[in-house]
Amino acid sequence: DAKTTQPNSMESNEEEPVHLPCNHSTISGTDYIHWYRQLPSQGPEYVIHGLTSNVNNRMASLAIAEDRKSSTLILHRATLRDAAVYYCIRPNNDMRFGAGTRLTVKP
């Protein structure tokens, strides 16, 4: 039980922004939200994490809803190399992954 809900798949055009949603309605006040992605034939790699405030790093931005029951991973300009499965998890509970969202980027 990953305790997060994500769409199975999404599509984006190259060089356009992508907003990947995640619902975590049972989140507690001290639970972090982490995002990982998995490129084909590779292990998952860390993307970003946050607790309450929105976060930015060189890979992406994380927007966390005020009630913290949902969050959105934002890729500002999708590239073909961003095609991957994206996972949203709550590692304070446990490091369990769901099925994630498979992102397809079209040229």
Add this chain to the structure above:
Amino acid sequence: EAGVAQSPRYKIIEKRQSVAFWCNPISGHATLYWYQQILGQGPKLLIQFQNNGVVDDSQLPKDRFSAERLKGVDSTLKIQPAKLEDSAVYLCASSPLGGGGTEAFFGQGTRLTVV
């Protein structure tokens, strides 16, 4: 900085045989995870270690799977005897601490095929 090392990268065995996977986490990382990833699915957590103690092994099929982390550094995962449904990629990950404050780093995985 060296990443999480796993070996072997690939393994093919017959059903009912035994197999072992090895993981060397990033130096200084207290938390180590083993996952099983079946094709088309997300990684399934098998066991989590904090130093050399088990934190969570609730999803480990203990009748055939075992794992140890001697001295709180590297770890081995064993399957004995293997079944066809054990065909999967076995991933190892490590983190400085458990919980949500720090990220986890994953190895490339070991692809197991049971025939």
